[in-house]
Amino acid sequence: MVDHSQTGPALAVRDLTKVFETPGSRVTALDAVSLSVPRGEIHGIVGRSGAGKSTLIRCLTGLELPTSGEVVVAGEDITRLRGAELRAARRRFGVVYQHANLLDSRTAADNIALPLEVAGWDRGDRDARVAELLDLVGLSDRAQSHPGQLSGGQQQRVGIARALAARPEILLCDEPTSALDAATTGSILALLRELRDRLGITVVIITHEPSVVREICDAVTLLGDGAVLEQGRLGEVIADPSTRLHRELIPLVEPESDGLVRLQVALGHPDATVGSIDGIIALLRHEGIEADLAAATVETIAGRRVGRLLVELADASTTERARDLLDQARLHPEVAA
Amino acid sequence: MRFGTDPTWFDNPVITDGLPTALWETLAMSIGSALITAVLGVLVGVLLHNSSPGGITPQPTLNRVLGAVVNVGRSLPFLILMIAIIPITRFIAGTTIGWRAMVVPLTVGAVPFFARLVETSLREVSSGKVEAATMMGATRWDVTRKVLLPEALPGIVAGLTTTVIALIGYSAMAGAVGGGGLGATAMSYGYNRFQTDVMIAAVVLLVIVVQLVQVVGDRVARAVDHR
Structure with missing residues (x-):
């Protein structure tokens, strides 16, 4: 006791x-x-x-x-x-x-x-x-x-x-x-x-x-x-x-580089305005950016859904805009490849 | 000299009367010294191990002195040791002949040998087990009594078996200086008087005794080994 x-x-x-x-x-x-x-x-x-x-x-x-x-x-x-x-x-x-x-x-x-x-x-x-x-x-x-x-x-x-x-x-x-x-x-x-x-x-x-x-x-x-x-x-x-620890505890298997632009995004940050994978893809598509999910690891840790996603952009020229959008949503985007 | 009419084998009184007595003497001096060696050897082995640099009470000076004494004891050929310590034997046993007196040099010869075997067995106990006990708040005495010795027991039993067999070998040598036993009988009748039957009978008895010791030793070692 x-x-x-x-x-x-x-x-x-x-x-x-x-x-x-x-x-x-x-x-x-x-x-x-x-x-x-x-x-x-x-x-x-x-x-x-x-x-x-x-x-x-x-x-x-x-x-x-x-x-x-x-x-x-x-x-x-x-x-x-x-x-x-x-x-x-x-x-x-x-x-x-x-x-x-x-x-x-x-x-x-x-x-x-x-x-x-x-x-x-x-x-x-x-x-x-x-x-x-x-x-x-x-x-x-x-x-x-x-x-x-x-x-x-x-x-x-x-x-x-x-x-x-x-x-x-x-x-x-x-x-x-x-x-x-x-x-x-x-x-x-x-x-x-x-x-x-x-x-x-x-x-x-x-x-x-x-x-x-x-x-x-x-x-x-x-x-x-x-x-x-x-x-x-x-x-x-x-x-x-x-x-x-975020990286080590949420391992993300990254696909081999094939020339496509990928953005790495963190899911589950308390400040983020978008909290789901669908929401993230929808956010980009809503602004006319063609995006797809390339890889993701989502875990429920300490009662919280956290994850790392790799979002693939169809058109490299949209990279800057996509990054800004994701940044505004406090999703901590990083250009991966 | 030997003549064809001399009784041999089971008509030979040396075999029918002399050998049982000699066997008893061999067993008595081997068992007597084995018992004392078991106690002293474990004691010296524990001291050697615990005082070593990796032991639970490192005592470099004690370890070096004890190690040197043990090494001297081990490097002396038994025949020489036996003769060299005759004054000590007389002091302890009051005599230098007979199986009782032989217990002294046999023990002095066997303790360093067995102590090293005990030390080796103790060293093989994993340090993790010692650490686990230390973390329970065990004293060094607790660690020695409850961890080191029980965990090393199978090795110590095997070492004691080897030591007892060596003692039986030494005891035959004791016959050379008036210790009696199978060695003395084999030498004075089998060798000096050319009674081949006595020689063979003595050798057979020694082989049987050694085999028995090994079998019993192996059984006991297996019984206490739970790994």
Whole structure:
């Protein structure tokens, strides 16, 4: 349940900087990264390999000491804690890994019990909690299976149950679906969303997969070269055609150039006066410009219909006029080819 | 010298009376030293692994000293080690002959060997598992006891099987310096007195014992391996 007595974000990162120094080289892995995740929200952190995602997750959990900056969870700056205090603070996080990282020597039930053993729960409480968690992730019938006997998706479900075991406030998911196929990815994402809705837990997902962000994130941070490039509510970021996330999350397969003039148009911007594909084509035809749709990607993301269209003009001399018209309608046209 | 009228095989008292005793001595010194080696080897193996640069408690000095001691132990041929540590054997066992005394050099010879095998098995436990436990707020002792050792157990059991077989081999050598056992019988009767039947019987018994150890070791390793 969401604890309403505690105000403020579940997780606040302020100016987190990590510099790796070796003789002769200096690498800034994180460059003044700040982010704030309200309780019960799903926040996606995206970026290419080497963008600093892994370093960020290691700094968040105190596995790596940042060069400067703060990581505040429940009013405590994790970066200042050591020893027993740090171990106690780590229990505020439940971590889900790409490869689940389950112990082969333990059954599914005993894997889920491990964080409870570490936290000193007694046997009876552990057993009851494990049964509850197995039920939550839909694996009650596989309690006594070892990880080797479970599918990748089932292993990840056990991983999620284990992460939730000691009732953390924040579920930290490090590429949770990157090793899974598309159908399994869908079921794991649905589970994460359901957990957020039912338990009110805060979720931070680190991923390189645009589909993960599209499907479950409320807010998103794009990292590049260790710095925050873009950040905001998913609906807002994605509807803004000037953002990189807009392009990455709404991939448009562009047809090969064949000499025709094409205009790229953004659909779903809150200021736009036209909100549908038909409306855009009609707007141009109304002014005597012969136009057709060459390609389009339309998605419903964060409850908002957003898309990118490629409009093909029959006559190149109408380009300027078409662009002006679309611009007036706040559709952010760009000449594509 | 040997004459055609001497009793052989199951009429030979060396085989009917001597070999069972020798077999018992071999088993006693091998099992005795294996038990102590299992405990000490795991201990040293864990110390070696956890103190290594990539371990959970890096201790470069301890790691280097321990590594050097283990390497010295491993590089000494057993026959030489056995003779070299006779004063230690006398101090611990109170004597230097008989199977009880032989447990000392056998253990000293086997611990470094087994410790390295334990270290290798521990190193193969994926760092992700250790990290997952660390993130649960586990102490280093928790990580060692609940993650590293259980996850490495199949490898450790296989290593112990190899070590016990090596111990049986060493135990035969122990016969050379008054340790008794099948090695001593094979040498003093089979070799020195040309009793080929004794030699063959001793070898057959050793082969059977080694086979049994391997089969049991493999079974146990498979039983604890859930990968």
